[in-house]
Amino acid sequence: MGCPPNLVADGALYAWVVTSRSSSGDPTAEVTDLLQSLIRNECVNDGSVASGVETRSVDLLAGYLAGAGDHEIYEPQPGRQSLVAKIEGSDPDAPSLMLMGHTDVVPVNPDGWSRDPFAAEVVDGFVWGRGAVDMLTLTASQAVAFRHLADSGFRPRGTLIYFAVADEEALGTWGADWLLDHERDAVYADYVLTESGGFQIPSPAGPRLPVLVAEKGTFWTKIRVHGTPGHGSQPFRTDNALVTAAEVVRRIAEYRPQTQIHESWRHFVEGMQFEPEITAALLSTDDFAGALAELPLGIARHWHACTHTTFAPTVARGGTKTNVIPDQVDLEVDIRTLPGQRGADATAMLRDALGDLADAVDITSNDDPATSSPADTPLWDSLARTTAQLCEGSALVPSLMVGGTDNRFFRRAGAVGYGFGLFSKRLPYEDYSTMFHGNDERVDVDSLDMSTRLWDAVARDLLD
Numbered sequence: 370m371g372c373p374p375n376l377v378a379d380g381a382l383y384a385w386v387v388t389s390r391s392s393s394g395d396p397t398a399e400v401t402d403l404l405q406s407l408i409r410n411e412c413v414n415d416g417s418v419a420s421g422v423e424t425r426s427v428d429l430l431a432g433y434l435a436g437a438g439d440h441e442i443y444e445p446q447p448g449r450q451s452l453v454a455k456i457e458g459s460d461p462d463a464p465s466l467m468l469m470g471h472t473d474v475v476p477v478n479p480d481g482w483s484r485d486p487f488a489a490e491v492v493d494g495f496v497w498g499r500g501a502v503d504m505l506t507l508t509a510s511q512a513v514a515f516r517h518l519a520d521s522g523f524r525p526r527g528t529l530i531y532f533a534v535a536d537e538e539a540l541g542t543w544g545a546d547w548l549l550d551h552e553r554d555a556v557y558a559d560y561v562l563t564e565s566g567g568f569q570i571p572s573p574a575g576p577r578l579p580v581l582v583a584e585k586g587t588f589w590t591k592i593r594v595h596g597t598p599g600h601g602s603q604p605f606r607t608d609n610a611l612v613t614a615a616e617v618v619r620r621i622a623e624y625r626p627q628t629q630i631h632e633s634w635r636h637f638v639e640g641m642q643f644e645p646e647i648t649a650a651l652l653s654t655d656d657f658a659g660a661l662a663e664l665p666l667g668i669a670r671h672w673h674a675c676t677h678t679t680f681a682p683t684v685a686r687g688g689t690k691t692n693v694i695p696d697q698v699d700l701e702v703d704i705r706t707l708p709g710q711r712g713a714d715a716t717a718m719l720r721d722a723l724g725d726l727a728d729a730v731d732i733t734s735n736d737d738p739a740t741s742s743p744a745d746t747p748l749w750d751s752l753a754r755t756t757a758q759l760c761e762g763s764a765l766v767p768s769l770m771v772g773g774t775d776n777r778f779f780r781r782a783g784a785v786g787y788g789f790g791l792f793s794k795r796l797p798y799e800d801y802s803t804m805f806h807g808n809d810e811r812v813d814v815d816s817l818d819m820s821t822r823l824w825d826a827v828a829r830d831l832l833d
């Protein structure tokens with residue numbers, strides 16, 4: 370383990386270790402077992418309403434949490450269940466804390482994996498499987514911490530909520546978004562902790578633990594490219610939509626948006642306390658590209674996304690038959706916007722990328738802007754106190770989530786939402802970021818243990 374837990378420093382912090390009533394009595398074995406079961410449930414969300422079937426994992430978690438707090442289950446579509454468990458606080462005016470973990474995972478192509486993505490094998494202290502990193506480790510460790518807090522007789526001033534939520538991987542339509550719209554009183558909390566953050570980034574001053582206080586917006590865009598149909602045997606001077614679409618894709622891929630040194634990037638870099646010349650390069654629009662070239666690919670990719678509006682052509686549909694010149698091709702582009710950017714900014718950049726083709730195609734976009742929470746909150750202070758004990762020599766740094774999480778719904782509803790967890794040094798930062806939705810997703814058992822301790826400690830620190 371990267372940071373040996375200081376087990377005896379605060380007896381209250383680990384009261385659950387000795388007061389556990391649950392089956393194994395060993396929280397590490399329990400959280401490993403729960404993670405394995407969540408992986409094996411294969412709650413794969415392909416974006417269709419019938420996929421996910423998170424009911425399987427809600428059944429599992431409801432069984433695991435039986436007798437711990439009050440439970441409600443919500444099912445806005447058949448099979449798309451979410452579970453809310455609460456330990457009611459004694460003071461209705463005290464702030465509440467929600468531990469939120471999604472139960473769905475993204476699809477997988479087993480060909481790229483070294484092991485069965487749904488077998489949840491434990492090899493050399495790592496649990497392998499789709500969802501190990503995104504985000505069943507946290508979903509499982511939050512449940513275990515909640516269970517043991519309830520078992521230990523934890524009666525906080527503020528209410529503690531555990532929320533195992535469906536459909537995070539398809540925009541939260543049948544999960545967090547729906548529940549906040551229809552069952553706000555059941556799921557709203559003043560403070561929300563969900564994925565991801567908390568992986569250790571080495572720095573000269575000791576490990577730095579990113580707290581994801583903000584996340585980029587999505588500006589998912591469809592581009593329809595038109596042409597004129599004709600016979601494939603006579604392509605000379607035809608208006609082939611597929612050929613035009615290829616040029617559209619090429620221009621987007623070659624587009625180089627400007628580096629944006631925005632406030633949350635600046636806070637992250639300053640918090641990392643790199644050598645002064647590295648700090649200067651990472652905060653300079655001129656020197657940033659050169660600094661990226663020196664970094665491992667996983668880190669370079671992440672830091673590029675932190676400082677740029679990104680454009681990724683991801684889907685193309687077109688053509689009907691080998692001997693027909695296509696008259697229509699539909700493209701999809703995953704565009705991610707930075708804090709403070711609006712849809713109009715992203716549209717202007719896309720038009721700039723397309724040049725004279727911008728007026729020849731139809732562009733439709735869905736603007737879901739970036740969100741953020743302040744870093745000077747009681748939740749931040751609580752995370753700082755608890756991680757100082759759990760991970761010696763570490764310090765928190767505010768950071769930007771480059772993907773999307775359910776935090777955005779809660780931030781817009783008025784909550785302070787952070788992405789956090791706690792991971793050991795066995796899970797290097799660059800591996801962590803490439804495993805998201807990638808091949809060979811896996812997490813070490815020490816990280817499961819550290820995350821479980823974190824939720825327990827923060828609930829006690831913040832709510833009591």
Ligand SMILES: [Zn+2]
Nearest residue numbers: 503504537564
């Ligand atoms: Zn996730």
